[in-house]
Amino acid sequence: MTLDQICAQILDRPATPHRRLVAVTGPPASGKSTLATTLAAHLNAAGEPATVVPMDGFHLDDRLLAEDGTAARKGAPHTFDTGGFLRLVTALQSPDPVVFPIFDRSREIAIAGAGRVPASCRTVLVEGNYLLLRQAPWDALHDAWAFSIALHPPQDEIVARLRARWADHGKADAMAWIESNDVPNAATVLTGSIPADVTLTETPL
Numbered sequence: 001m002t003l004d005q006i007c008a009q010i011l012d013r014p015a016t017p018h019r020r021l022v023a024v025t026g027p028p029a030s031g032k033s034t035l036a037t038t039l040a041a042h043l044n045a046a047g048e049p050a051t052v053v054p055m056d057g058f059h060l061d062d063r064l065l066a067e068d069g070t071a072a073r074k075g076a077p078h079t080f081d082t083g084g085f086l087r088l089v090t091a092l093q094s095p096d097p098v099v100f101p102i103f104d105r106s107r108e109i110a111i112a113g114a115g116r117v118p119a120s121c122r123t124v125l126v127e128g129n130y131l132l133l134r135q136a137p138w139d140a141l142h143d144a145w146a147f148s149i150a151l152h153p154p155q156d157e158i159v160a161r162l163r164a165r166w167a168d169h170g171k172a173d174a175m176a177w178i179e180s181n182d183v184p185n186a187a188t189v190l191t192g193s194i195p196a197d198v199t200l201t202e203t204p205l
Helices: 003-011 032-045 062-068 082-092 138-144 155-168 174-192
Strands: 020-025 050-054 098-104 109-117 123-128 147-151 198-200
Touching: 003 020, 003 032, 003 147, 020 032, 032 050, 032 123, 032 147, 050 098, 050 109, 082 098, 082 123, 082 138, 155 174
Parallel strands: 020 123, 020 147, 050 123, 147 198
Antiparallel strands: 098 109
């Protein structure tokens, strides 16, 4: 499926009530950010104002994870500020500008007020791992999506991308982290999500 075909399907969905929210989901390192950014650029070039909003801005801070005893599972569904993310998705359906946090992976922290959806934006591409997860409270998101896209590349490709990601960030014991945390999180996405409107094994050109 080409970018033009995906964008046509997105634009065929109504903006309800004020914006069209599109879920771009998949396991860690599946290419969600790349696809969402590419689609937004394609839509903007076609005259449809579009913005990307990443779910990663709602990672709980490492200090809170340490208090909760969940630092070793950072990135699992229970290690996000899910309530805050749900409130953001509700706010995105308004006609108003919406400010959102962005995750800085180089420092492993979320930066508040780092992104903004302008009032003129009609299509928001929300990207994240758990947007179609069946379990509560994530399942409250399902009705928000006008359209959904899932990326499911082969696992060996995901692992290779994760190794490159953690090497770039100088993470010690990267393979141990991938095997104990990233791979289980990927399995949660793949086995615990409802079907998307479109499922891809690679980012379209």
